[in-house]
Amino acid sequence: MSVFLGxxxxxxxxxxxxxxxxxxxxxNGDRLGxxxxxxxxxxxxxxxxxxxAYRKLKTILHxxxxxxxxx
Numbered sequence: 001m002s003v004f005l006g007x008x009x010x011x012x013x014x015x016x017x018x019x020x021x022x023x024x025x026x027x028n029g030d031r032l033g034x035x036x037x038x039x040x041x042x043x044x045x046x047x048x049x050x051x052x053a054y055r056k057l058k059t060i061l062h063x064x065x066x067x068x069x070x071x
Contacts, residue, residue, distance in 0.1 A: 014044060019037070019038070022036075022038040038060060042057035
C-alpha cells in the first residue's frame with residue numbers, strides 16, 4: 001500500500017500496520033480489536049514465510065486470550 005505524502009510516496013507494510021495498531025488497541029482497552037489485528041498480522045507473516053514472527057504473534061495471542069487469575 002502506498003500513501004501520497006505531499007511530494008513523496010510512503011510505502012506502508014500492512015503487517016507492521018496491523019501489528020502496531022493491535023498494541024495501540026490493547027493499551028486503549030480494545031482487546032477484541034487487538035486480537036483481530038494480531039491475527040491479521042500473524043497470517044500476513046505466515047503468507048510471507050516468516051514462521052518465527054508468526055509463532056511469536058500466536059504466543060502473544062494465546063496470552064491475551066488466556067484469562068488471568070485474580071487473587
